[in-house]
Amino acid sequence: MYNSKIAGLGFYVPENVVTNDDLSKIMDTNDEWIQERTGIRERRHVVKGEDTTTSMGVKAAQKAIERAGIDKNDIDFIVFATLSPDYYFPGPGVLVQRDLGLKTVGALDIRNQCSGFVYGVSVADQYIKSGMYKNVLVIGSELHSHGLDMTTRGRGVSVIFGDGAGAAVMTREEDPKKGVLSTHLHSEGEHAEELSLIAPGMGKRWVTDIIGDADPEDTSYFPYMNGQFVFKNAVVRFSEVIMEGLQTNNLTPTDIDMLIPHQANLRISQFIQKKFGLSDDQVFNNIMKYGNTTAASIPIALTEAWEAGKIKEGDLVVLAAFGSGFTWGSVIIRW
């Protein structure tokens, strides 16, 4: 048995900055509402044709591999988390294998939305723990902007989400007291439709149905979110799963050096911070700059926190996520 650790981190966001004021020119919204309810000031949107979910993931991965100080041919396995894949199938994992020019290593796609990166870290951790793989590349990447309803009808969702990618190279750690100490994953499918994109899917409406109906009122191919219901569940599940991780390792909230919550809403992060009595130095948020980037939000935030020197060797780092599914999870890391 080994432990796993994060050996290299990288992120990539498209250059195109979209401010709240920019959005207020195309839909009935305003900077005050968005900042007050979510904390978001701006987000990045891919300019059509310039990037895809895969290409952003590849750029983040290249940085992570470089920082891990390994050769790309030492990657044993790819895990790719996204809700916005380039193709309906195959998933982006194999496209990363191709575009990075890796050996024919396995590639796994994860569909756990905002919890995708946490699920990915958990999978990589288990493969490394068992000794099956030594270096696993975990990517979270999202291109939301092209699939959102950018009219007043969709404003409850479209102002929140942004594009970007983050990646981590996870590798073997020989010291059992260091690296990933535990991961905790949960789901509650009873609430699957409360934050979802129903079509195109085999269950309800397929592409031919959508085209055949050509119904301008059809919103089934845009994401739907019951915001207040999701918010209420998020604060409870975030708290539970962080405590579960701490208790498993005989730790308490005072032991946390850095909490990286999934960047869903600044108000959710602030609620958690207050509940656990953490200072501003113990929680990292960057939703103000990037909005909610779903599977990419934790690796982007983790990379930025690390680049800013806010994570040092020996620190207790906690990752926590909640989102569509519902799914949620946490990762406890001794850096």
Ligand code: UT7
């Ligand atoms: O990452 C996955 C997990 N996601 C989350 O955890 C998100 C959780 N939910 C939230 O963060 C919040 O519920 C939102 C930020 C999405 C919404 O905030 P809210 O305080 O729950 O607002 P609401 O949806 O109840 O809407 C309040 C009002 C409504 O108007 P009326 O009915 O009161 O007249 C909306 O139509 O705000 C209106 N509204 C907007 N106004 C201006 C909704 N979106 C906008 C907008 N600009 N973009």
